[in-house]
Amino acid sequence: MSAILEIKNLDKHFGGIHVTNHVNIAFKKGEMSAIIGPNGAGKTTFFNLITGFIPSDEGTVTYEDRDITRARPENIVKLGIVRAFQVASVFLEESVYDNIYLAALSHFRKNAKVFINRMAFKDAREHTEFILNKIGLFDCRDLKASELSHGDMKVLDIAIALTLQPKILLLDEPTAGMAPDERIRMMGLLKELHEFFQLTTIFIEHDMDMVFGIAEIIRVLVQGQLIAEGPPDYIRNHETVIEAYLGKEVL
């Protein structure tokens, strides 16, 4: 397997604090990987740098042999790197269907059509229904997004991302604030979607059951630095990681 996304010497500092400190990572194609680390380790900033949401100070991001370090966020999305958010980022006044349909319009490049009724696009409609079914939101497609439960709103956020048919899916704490049974459902869903859509999935997570349950590779960020990377068993017994983050009593 070759690297689909390669981070080289990536650095971001605010004043004297390096939020991302000269990080080197090669994400392999088709890999399901987790990024863990204590609060303030720079995990979300790392996502913001990859997706072009904030500019980096140093280093390069290479995606499929293309330098995307300075690309605009919307263009990075078009290339196939899509994210879901820690706090579900959806269109609250719209129905579940319309949330996904808008993403489908963008995916099929129909978003700039000015004089045609927005519902007139069969490919976008079919794609929307496919996603709704695949992700299990079909039954509540007519509900407003604001009426969804917290867990379902997170699922909708991921559904919007998947509608764009990404190659790389970045998930920022997919189970944040969820009840235990919702977490288990989310875990199963992510695994299934990862395989079905043949994604390269990278997720930030604090729930260790989930991290050690589904990640093939775990990377540990502490104070902006990558201190360890490897398969779950390696990370579980990694002394610096235990000291810095996991704690002795956990595992």
Added chain:
Amino acid sequence: MKKIKAYLPWIVYFVFFLGLLVVNPGTHYIHLVSRVIIFGLYAVAFNLLYGTTGLVSFGHALFYGVGAYITGMLVKATSPEFFVLYILLGAVGAAFVSFFIGLLTLRLTGIYFTMLTLAFAQLVWGLTFKLYNFTGGDDGIQAIAKPEILSGGVTKYYLFSFAVVTICIYVLWRIRRSPFGAVLNSIRQNPQRITFLGLNVYKNQLKAFVISAFFAGAAGGLYAGLDGSIHPDMLHWPTSGNAILMATIGGMGTFFGPIVGAGILTGLEEIVGKYTEYWSFCIGVVVLIVVLLFPNGVLGIKKIGGSKNNEEKETEVVCNSGD
């Protein structure tokens, strides 16, 4: 059934404005309703930015005024023969100006955007005052003639305005219901998500800004022909404020609301203005009542009822996600 519901406002629109001619209440009232439809277009155009895209421009008088001045000045400089063309040129001119102003102002968000649009509009208002030889200063431009077919009797110009406004509003309506309109409506709700759908927020806002200014300019041009006179007040900030008031009173979340708002504002001025010169005080009270009791505007009242029901069934519906 759903289809009929979508066209119902159009039926009401045609019945009201054409029915007026059947009732024929006299030239005074036809002139009054002419103002309502022209203001209505101005407000609906403004609402594409305000209610749909979520951009509070406090400088829309600029585009309304530029449209009016271009039309008026062209008629004065040449002949009234090409009046209709000049309205179009006024709209194009307003769109042209708005492109550059949008380019600058849309770099900012929220109140900063609002203040900067106000600053630009006031700047042009000030210039209109000072450049006496060019714009007529505080006298404005008087005796703007219309072509023969449109002059003589207020009804002719009413019908003409109604036709132009209807075409413009129909175009805006189609835009609102298009994928582009859906994008604008979603930018208001969550611009960050729009970026991460692979869309450029700034470009879409700029398009909305220019389209909105184009139709505001068309409304200004129409107004120049209504009384045959224009004045710098059209560019002054209260005219910008009126757009916000009309959209807010009528319902910024609805498409036709701003026309209702234009009707209420014009009607109040007419009725209360007969008794006291402090009619704007009355408008203030009405705005207060609307904002406090019907935050979604007059046409948005029904929608409040809907959301109340939703609050009652507070229990969250759980989907079968993950199955």
